[in-house]
Amino acid sequence: MSIWEYANPKKFMTTTTPMVPWVMGLAGLLMAGGLAWGFFATPDDYRQGSTVKIIYLHVPAALMAINAWFMMLVTSLIWLVRRHHVSALAARAAAPVGIVMTLIALITGAIWGQPMWGTWWAWDPRLTSFLILFLFYLGYIALWEAIEDPDTAADLTSVLCIVGSVFAVLSRYAVNFWNQGLHQGTSVPVATGERTVADVFFYPLLVCMVGFGLLFLGLVLIRTQTEIRARRMRALEARMRR
């Protein structure tokens, strides 16, 4: 059995349809559990006070904002190389989810930054690259909407996605590239495992990260199915007009 079998829209639909309620249900449970755990049952930080509770929204949203773009990059490359429509539609489906995650990361970051840094916004490398990533998401969605021919739209948005990947990488590693700015380095470095967050904050954060990841997966599956249906509908209507 090959992964490319799922490039067949029918196979994709029959495989993912029974998965969606489970993924969405588990996402809801983990997010509600993780956020309630973090909000109600964790102590204040000795320096940040209760604002530390914003970490359970800010970090998972930022993580998913970047990962969504990488998922779009992979599916866009698959489209460019193998011309599988499902992969182009999956990239299109992921963009609105990614932009909402980016927006949540920007808003919660500003709200957290105001009491901690004394400012809502600073032209710091990580914040700026995240804002540019947000603008790339806007441009990507607008480009899909602006071009009538879906294959041309998929080609052009794929190229835009590759260009925007520079800013997705910068959003994650900007702090390492430029040793300046207000934003600290990553709190949970996956590569080294040397996290700077105490266990009492880390475990609910981990539950929230898994919950956000599953929500992203569930929403992308739902939205990809919708895009596949929309494409089939357009094809049927065109055939009937002939």
Next chain:
Amino acid sequence: MMPDLGDFAVEVLAAYGVSIVLLVWLTVVSIRRARKLRRQLAEVEARKERADV
């Protein structure tokens, strides 16, 4: 039950409020559009079947 959020209650509650509203909105919009498209596709398929017969 409600934890004491001290001086930062407005900031913490605002962050949770905005994020939850955005996530619920995104989920509801995605599910609604999925249902609408499923219904519309069924209608078009039925129309095509009738036209073929």
